[in-house]
Amino acid sequence: MNYFELFKLPQTFGLDVATLESNYRKIQSESHPDRFVAASSAEKLASMQTATLANEAYLTLKSAGLRAAYLLSLQGIVAIDEKNNQMPADFLMQQMDWREEIEDAENAHDVSTLENLLAEIEIAGKNLQESLKSQFQNNHLSEATESARKLIFMDKVRADILKSIEKLD
Amino acid sequence: MAYSDKVLDHYENPRNVGSLDKNDPNVGTGMVGAPACGDVMKLMIKVNDAGIIEDAKFKTYGCGSAIASSSLVTEWLKGKTVDEAYAIKNSAIAEELALPPVKIHCSVLAEDAIKAAVADIKAKQLTKATA
Numbered sequence: 001m002n003y004f005e006l007f008k009l010p011q012t013f014g015l016d017v018a019t020l021e022s023n024y025r026k027i028q029s030e031s032h033p034d035r036f037v038a039a040s041s042a043e044k045l046a047s048m049q050t051a052t053l054a055n056e057a058y059l060t061l062k063s064a065g066l067r068a069a070y071l072l073s074l075q076g077i078v079a080i081d082e083k084n085n086q087m088p089a090d091f092l093m094q095q096m097d098w099r100e101e102i103e104d105a106e107n108a109h110d111v112s113t114l115e116n117l118l119a120e121i122e123i124a125g126k127n128l129q130e131s132l133k134s135q136f137q138n139n140h141l142s143e144a145t146e147s148a149r150k151l152i153f154m155d156k157v158r159a160d161i162l163k164s165i166e167k168l169d
Numbered sequence: 170m171a172y173s174d175k176v177l178d179h180y181e182n183p184r185n186v187g188s189l190d191k192n193d194p195n196v197g198t199g200m201v202g203a204p205a206c207g208d209v210m211k212l213m214i215k216v217n218d219a220g221i222i223e224d225a226k227f228k229t230y231g232c233g234s235a236i237a238s239s240s241l242v243t244e245w246l247k248g249k250t251v252d253e254a255y256a257i258k259n260s261a262i263a264e265e266l267a268l269p270p271v272k273i274h275c276s277v278l279a280e281d282a283i284k285a286a287v288a289d290i291k292a293k294q295l296t297k298a299t300a
Contacts, residue, residue, distance in 0.1 A: 079204070080205050082203070082273075082274035083277060084204075085201045085277065085281045086281075087201070087202045091202075092201070093200065095230075096200065096209055096230070099230040100228075103230075152204045152205075153204070153207045160230075
């Protein structure tokens with residue numbers, strides 16, 4: 001059973017996050033250890049395995065970058081390979097610039113600059129997700145692979161900036 | 170996760186953080202990023218006319234192991250020829266820093282950054298020679 005099937009979701013990139021959340025919570029409560037106090041050890045083990053799988057599946061599908069990489073893996077494509085660190089130069093330059101700007105703004109306790117950067121980064125991330133949607137729809141898988149790789153960086157830079165804002169608040 | 174003493178040392182006192190003039194014809198820049206974790210690394214080397222690396226600087230946005238790997242290689246690069254630099258293997262970096270298996274990719278990233286910086290300086294020298 002793949003992660004989409006587990007949550008009874010259509011196997012697409014543009015998934016409905018609300019359905020993901022509610023189906024995840026349902027599986028979580030159904031496989032909760034409290035329900036298996038009187039169960040056989042085989043049933044206990046099975047419910048524990050379901051809970052673990054649901055956790056892993058939820059974390060993967062919730063993140064756009066990991067979801068895209070997972071969809072590609074279902075088609076036999078390895079998007080995230082630790083031995084392949086080649087990314088387009090202009091993309092890396094932009095990532096480096098953003099991270100320097102975040103660092104500078106954090107050091108200067110400049111929350112409004114961080115918030116502007118966050119807005120810029122979120123727009124870039126949304127645009128990338130839109131491209132991915134159509135790349136998957138049109139089965140342009142090598143383009144989708146590059147976009148999936150880029151999204152991991154976008155997720156990281158977004159997490160970094162949220163952390164910085166939280167620190168200064 | 171527990172970092173080794175060497176990783177902690179480089180993480181807390183990173184060597185050679187910063188940039189060199191990227192427009193300098195003797196400066197090569199290597200920029201790489203790891204899609205496995207979203208870390209980015211920039212390595213710059215300044216090479217003299219004899220082909221020896223005189224200076225190296227880095228900037229890494231990532232975990233402690235990625236910072237330590239790039240900090241360590243800037244120390245190793247100084248005084249080496251570009252060909253010696255190109256031959257540095259990630260396994261040597263991982264061994265020196267005692268990186269655990271899940272952090273080996275950080276040393277791969279540092280090796281890739283060296284190779285990218287060397288490729289950049291070689292391309293620059295080629296343009297200079299044919300100009």
